[in-house]
Amino acid sequence: MHEIAPTTARDHSVVFAPRIQDLLTRDGKVFRIDATTVGVSDCDLTARIVAARPVLSTERSVYKPAAGADIPHDSATRTIRALGQDVMAGIRTPPPPARGLSGGWPYAATSYLRRWLFASDPLPVSLLSKRGITRSDTLSRLVDRAVTAWPGSEAHGTSTVLAELIRGAAGTQERRQAIAMYRRATATLCDGVAALTGNALWLMGRTGRTGQPETDLTAALWETLRLLPPAWMLYRKGGGAYTGLHPEIRPEDNVALLPLLMHRHPDYWSDPLEFRPERWAGVADPEKTPGFMPFGFDGARCWAKHLVVPLAERLLTVALDHRLTIRAPRQDAPVPLRSLLSVRFEAEVGA
Template structure:
């Protein structure tokens, strides 16, 4: 059950259409590529690397964050997963919390609070935690911590530490929220336990098909300007542009049986991201910085869920898909004993 604004988008047949007085929507594959190539992505258009503490995030800082996150994910998934009861509850929230415990459990308490959902939903609590970490980031329970937390500890100067704190919060949230949304969407699309058991033997095609039909990153936003006006007559200099992989992934011009969940369409596809009409992580020059981590981590999360006989307790006929930055199915799940 999609939010009304998403449902309105899904009902559109045009590939270029006006959303409101200052926004144009695009789902045409070629035009989307041209728009992304027309100019470099702005720092304010990136969810993770937008300015923090009143200053831009420099390239070297962004690179350190990407490397640190990759190290933390590889180290985290080598550890035994937390007790499966943590997967019971409302998805994707339960799976998001589970991933954070799995990957970032070695961080000291002040740092671990940076990504707690109850904290991040309150601006006041977020500021209090930020100040506490800036004053004393601490160390892990056994003297160790994640590479991301070490970037906070080793920051030189107030500005660098504040930015490292912001990057920790954004990087952990973006990764865990994205993986949880992808895994939850896949669980829902796979259907009853019989179909899940058949699909788990080869999960990557399931996840690629999920990224096609229910892509968590369902929209890219570009601020307006002269760079786009010559690309299409509908786009004016003052118009912002919304790019919709969600619509492109469902269009019959690009896909056979586009509304059918068919993981087998990815069998034998060596590089799914080179498939025409498919943009799960963005275009060249503006791809998701953590794309190399998303599918493998979602596969591990689903494997743990299957090993512990996780079942969906919500009615199988329908589930809510609210209007959020990440497209994710909401449902209740319970791990087996």
């Protein structure tokens, strides 16, 4: 049996939530998680499962139905393009004051990214991306209603393209869906990039250190996506399409695809538990590496994958340039059971 233990990276380690740790110590690449769920970390079987049927709209975090109806394909495409334009524009602008990165991670980084990329939007649209608003269902509903009734006046070219999609909606239903897409797209991007950047800072061992690390930041981010991928599990409902692919999968079973386990298995990686950014040196397209699926799988890849690493590298550069130092915990950081895998720690800029 190959036991996939917690990661130790230089002077740092992580403590996974018990249910994640239980998965990490399971034997085999196909195993039963509970009475109705089968876990899969086999690369070839995963590819066959993904190819067996298209992903359902309810299995997508951003494009699930909104305002009582499915999201039209052209609306989803416009959202992807708009978000890409907004992120590229944001990367080219000066970042907010770095003191905003002090505090509890990844939450400090999430709020920082929202200010960086979406603060130019007029009221009340800008409230859709405020973390204090998004944490409250009641406030979220009130803001949604306000934006539906009044999406803000023309901002003379300063608002984001995503906000303009709300203003340009052709009716109440279309506007409500545009609001839902704005909220989901901004949250998914900012939360994911914040988690990836925080995981990279922890793995790089930033406790009490100053100055730029010797590690190539792009390589460090790809290695972070291997060891601590924020998108650590993808869920597929109902095993009817998968029953012929493996005897463990029954028609009534759900399937959990587990990149976190795949990325740590010795069948696919040398020194699988070691943080080694140098393994990506000279790799032109990391996503073509066997056993590496940081942004999902063919036919259902992350819609913003082309934005995540460049934005995370920019945020990581800001953190390092301003000598962000991890203060607590000093040795073992918790990784709670959440939809995004992220290390929790306290940090301070300029310490």
